[in-house]
Amino acid sequence: MPPEKRAAVPPERRAAVPPVTIADVARAAEVSTATVSHALNGTGRLGETTRRRVRELATALGYGAPRTAPTRTLGVAVTTFPGPWNYTEIAYFSRAVTAATAAAHAHGYALTTLPADRVADAAWHTLAVDGMLVIDSPPGDPMVRALRARGVPLVFDGAPGDARPGDHWVDNDHTATAREVLGHLRAAGARRIVLQAGSGGEHYARAIRAAYEEWCAEQGAPALVVDFDRDDAAGHAFDGLLDAGADAVYAVYDPGGHQLLAAARRHGLRVPDELLLVCASEDPAYERTDPPVTTVTLAPERSAREAVALLVALAEGTAAVPTGPVTVPAGLKVRASSRR
Structure with missing residues (x-):
């Protein structure tokens, strides 16, 4: 049976929820239990901002009262x-x-x-x-x-x-997915593949960039990276690499495909004849672009x-x-x- 079809567990079978403790308040406020005690009792040498914040947090968490259901x-x-x-x-x-x-x-x-x-x-x-x-x-x-x-x-x-x-x-296996995309572009004739890398600190962006750099080192190919900018609708970030002869782009964020198509038009490059493109996206609009864009679905x-x-x-x-x-x-x- 699929997990989403499992019956909910009745309340009587759930574990009892213990009351909020001073240690719970301390962890939530990221202070010591002594600081919580001073804040609640009006003692100690605490700044008024800290004292008020701890008191408000203790109240919000229900300290001193049974936890709600x-x-x-x-x-x-x-x-x-x-x-x-x-x-x-x-x-x-x-x-x-x-x-x-x-x-x-x-x-x-x-x-x-x-x-x-x-x-x-x-x-x-x-x-x-x-x-x-x-x-x-x-x-x-x-x-x-x-x-x-x-x-x-x-x-x-x-x-x-x-x-x-x-x-x-x-999660997905981002290393295997990146290698599949790069191998696909290589088989289509690409030799100077640009990665439009994620600009965030999340695992997704870091994993794909690491897989790309490792693959380039194995292939003896240059690692050509452009950082994603969500406000760069015209794709100006690609200009230097397109001028230098880049022949493929793997865009890892949703708007990247549209940005590259805009950059290609400005440079007079035909996709796919002169420039190949793959974009990680769930946007069905990529089925209707000119040309339709190859996508990675996660x-x-x-x-x-x-x-x-x-x-x-x-x-x-x-x-x-x-x-x-x-x-x-x-x-x-x-x-x-x-x-x-």
């Missing part, structure tokens, strides 16, 4: 980049969130989609969820640090930037369903959940942009 709510957020940006406008994240919502509902949970803006880190200390799905978490992720301190169950879509023993995540729907099933199992304590990665196969959809 499970909320039957899960959360999802993309924390790759700080600051406000609408990740639901990107096809991968939009499809992942939609699939995660359906899977959560099938398990009897609501799913709250949280904004990417991490400026107000205090919000993560009081978020009322039974578990959190975190997509593309980079190293030093403040939201993950706060939720770990509270003991909130976490499952990651994409290997976490600060993986710990016992973590759970769903199967966001399957990844989201697998991740929600893991998260529900952790939240309900239904069974032992294996740690480490659950690997979801990626796929190469070959179209005209990479065939000569």
Whole structure:
């Protein structure tokens, strides 16, 4: 039976939730238990800002009162980049969130989609969820640090930037996928392949760049890297390498294919006759570009369903959940942009 069809565990079978302790407040506030004690008792030499923050956090966590019952709510957020940006406008994240919502509902949970803006880190200390799905978490992720301190169950879509023993995540084999793409371009005649690399610190961007550089070293080919810029709609970042004779591009973020097509038009280069292109994207618009663009699908729907099933199992304590990665196969959809 698929995991999303499993019956929800009745409340009486779930483990009792212990009351919030002073140590819980200290972990969430990232201070010592002595600091918490001083803040709550009005003693010690604490700054007023620290004292107020600890008190407010203790209240929000329910210190001194029994913990509330499970909320039957899960959360999802993309924390790759700080600051406000609408990740639901990107096809991968939009499809992942939609699939995660359906899977959560099938398990009897609501799913709250949280904004990417991490400026107000205090919000993560009081978020009322039974578990959190975190997509593309980079190293030093403040939201993950706060939720770990509270003991909130976490499952990651994409290997976490600060993986710990016992973590759970769903991911693709990005090394194998990158090698498949590069081999495909090589077989089509490309010799100077540009990687439009990810500009974030998430595992996805780092893994593909490492695989590309290793492959280039094995092939005796130059490593030609352009950093992705989401505001570069005209693809000006490619200009220097196109002028220098680059004959293929592997773009690892969704808008990269459109950026390269725009750059090719400005340079008078025909795709695929003079320039080959592969883009990692779930956007169906690439089927209708001129020419249609070869894409890599990372199967966001399957990844989201697998991740929600893991998260529900952790939240309900239904069974032992294996740690480490659950690997979801990626796929190469070959179209005209990479065939000569």
